[in-house]
Amino acid sequence: MANTRIQIVKNILSANDRSAEENLEFFNARNILAVNIMASPGAGKTSVILQTIKALSPDTRIAVIEGDTAPVTIDSEKVSNLGIPVTQINTGGNCHLEAMMVRKGLQHLELDHIELLIIENVGNLICPASFKLGAHINLVTASIPEGDDKPYKYPGIYRGIDCLILNKIDLLPYVDFNQEYFRKGIEVLNPGIPVFPVSCKTLEGFNVWTNWLRSRMPGK
Amino acid sequence: MANTRIQIVKNILSANDRSAEENLEFFNARNILAVNIMASPGAGKTSVILQTIKALSPDTRIAVIEGDTAPVTIDSEKVSNLGIPVTQINTGGNCHLEAMMVRKGLQHLELDHIELLIIENVGNLICPASFKLGAHINLVTASIPEGDDKPYKYPGIYRGIDCLILNKIDLLPYVDFNQEYFRKGIEVLNPGIPVFPVSCKTLEGFNVWTNWLRSRMPGK
Numbered sequence: 403m404a405n406t407r408i409q410i411v412k413n414i415l416s417a418n419d420r421s422a423e424e425n426l427e428f429f430n431a432r433n434i435l436a437v438n439i440m441a442s443p444g445a446g447k448t449s450v451i452l453q454t455i456k457a458l459s460p461d462t463r464i465a466v467i468e469g470d471t472a473p474v475t476i477d478s479e480k481v482s483n484l485g486i487p488v489t490q491i492n493t494g495g496n497c498h499l500e501a502m503m504v505r506k507g508l509q510h511l512e513l514d515h516i517e518l519l520i521i522e523n524v525g526n527l528i529c530p531a532s533f534k535l536g537a538h539i540n541l542v543t544a545s546i547p548e549g550d551d552k553p554y555k556y557p558g559i560y561r562g563i564d565c566l567i568l569n570k571i572d573l574l575p576y577v578d579f580n581q582e583y584f585r586k587g588i589e590v591l592n593p594g595i596p597v598f599p600v601s602c603k604t605l606e607g608f609n610v611w612t613n614w615l616r617s618r619m620p621g622k
Numbered sequence: 623m624a625n626t627r628i629q630i631v632k633n634i635l636s637a638n639d640r641s642a643e644e645n646l647e648f649f650n651a652r653n654i655l656a657v658n659i660m661a662s663p664g665a666g667k668t669s670v671i672l673q674t675i676k677a678l679s680p681d682t683r684i685a686v687i688e689g690d691t692a693p694v695t696i697d698s699e700k701v702s703n704l705g706i707p708v709t710q711i712n713t714g715g716n717c718h719l720e721a722m723m724v725r726k727g728l729q730h731l732e733l734d735h736i737e738l739l740i741i742e743n744v745g746n747l748i749c750p751a752s753f754k755l756g757a758h759i760n761l762v763t764a765s766i767p768e769g770d771d772k773p774y775k776y777p778g779i780y781r782g783i784d785c786l787i788l789n790k791i792d793l794l795p796y797v798d799f800n801q802e803y804f805r806k807g808i809e810v811l812n813p814g815i816p817v818f819p820v821s822c823k824t825l826e827g828f829n830v831w832t833n834w835l836r837s838r839m840p841g842k
Contacts, residue, residue: 442662442663442664442745443662443747443768443772443775443776444662444765444767444768444769444772470775471748471775471776471778472774472775472776472777472778474774474775476771476774476775477775495748495778496748497717497746497748497749524748525662525747525775525776526717526746526747526748527663527745527746528691528715528716528717528744528746528749529717529748529749545664545767547664547765547767547790547793548663548664549664551696552663552664554692554694554696555663555690555691555692555694555696555697555745556663556691556692556745557692558691558692558715570767572796573767573793573796573797576792576793576796577793
């Protein structure tokens with residue numbers, strides 16, 4: 403029975419990879435830059451998204467897909483309140499988004515003229531790593547109070563990302579966090595990766611992240 | 623194929639429930655109080671365990687099982703440095719502990735005279751909820767910087783717990799956190815549940831938690 407299960411999981415994974423490739427082709431055909439934001443619960447994914455919208459919109463036309471494990475609309479409402487098209491995917495208790503879910507979410511979004519699609523993955527430092535969504539940029543939002551040892555403890559999700567946002571740097575004076583140790587853990591897994599220390603509260607460092615993001619958009 | 627998978631998952635779940643019951647019988651036969659600590663990565667599970675050991679040991683004889691998704695021994699070493707027997711379970715990338723893993727971990731621990739077994743689950747606010755371990759006390763460690771909306775967003779893991787530790791209250795002056803809103807979210811899911819606001823840094827509130835825990839131990 404164990405073998406049957408492994409076979410099925412393999413099938414699901416490769417089906418997901420195929421869907422992810424289709425999503426990527428879909429984004430490329432429309433000149434949409436897609437960003438997949440992964441993080442631990444409470445690292446500040448939604449805050450990063452809201453501040454990114456405030457920095458880049460309306461010059462950049464943005465849409466958002468919100469992944470949630472439960473049917474609560476707390477995050478989607480915050481995005482919608484900024485006048486940004488948003489669709490929410492409830493995974494029904496599942497611990498990650500899959501490419502096919504994203505594809506379904508896209509069907510509920512008005513994508514004409516959209517240049518940037520931000521996908522907020524489910525808050526989880528393990529499972530989302532195994533499911534590509536077809537995004538151009540896969541990033542982790544870490545946060546100071548989570549601790550500097552997380553890249554060492556959760557290498558699966560920290561490995562192979564395209565950039566890292568280190569959020570809540572306004573809390574550095576109150577928390578023991580060795581930035582050098584943290585960055586070493588990131589660098590070993592992703593040599594040369596851009597790291598953006600930011601505070602969504604004070605906005606310190608935020609323009610470095612949004613300038614980088616803007617530079618990745620087709621036609622900007 | 624989907625049905626086959628669901629059937630297999632059901633079999634795994636009920637096999638886990640049977641193992642969990644066996645673990646509980648094992649603990650009861652030896653007068654061991656078993657505690658399963660679940661939390662988001664970085665909420666402070668290990669800090670709570672270390673401070674609990676410092677408060678209760680050596681009067682209470684304690685052993686620890688550390689669940690980790692990767693083969694790093696950061697947490698286990700901290701426990702071992704306090705002279706406490708510890709065994710580490712590497713889930714090999716899996717997102718939760720299962721009862722059978724705990725059973726295997728027990729075989730590597732010297733349990734004679736042990737009164738309290740603390741099991742640190744994998745850092746994850748979703749998956750561990752589906753796998754009972756046979757512990758007497760299932761608890762979530764939340765933390766102030768994670769935000770006050772987590773019980774609403776992750777109801778699966780916040781529902782049906784026996785108590786809650788709200789860690790990092792020393793950061794309350796620096797973070798927007800509405801304790802009333804948070805407690806309402808917990809209370810709706812678990813009417814009358816004990817909530818222990820603590821700081822592992824200043825130790826504020828910590829003795830309320832350890833006194834409660836001591837009161838749950840057989841023979842104390």
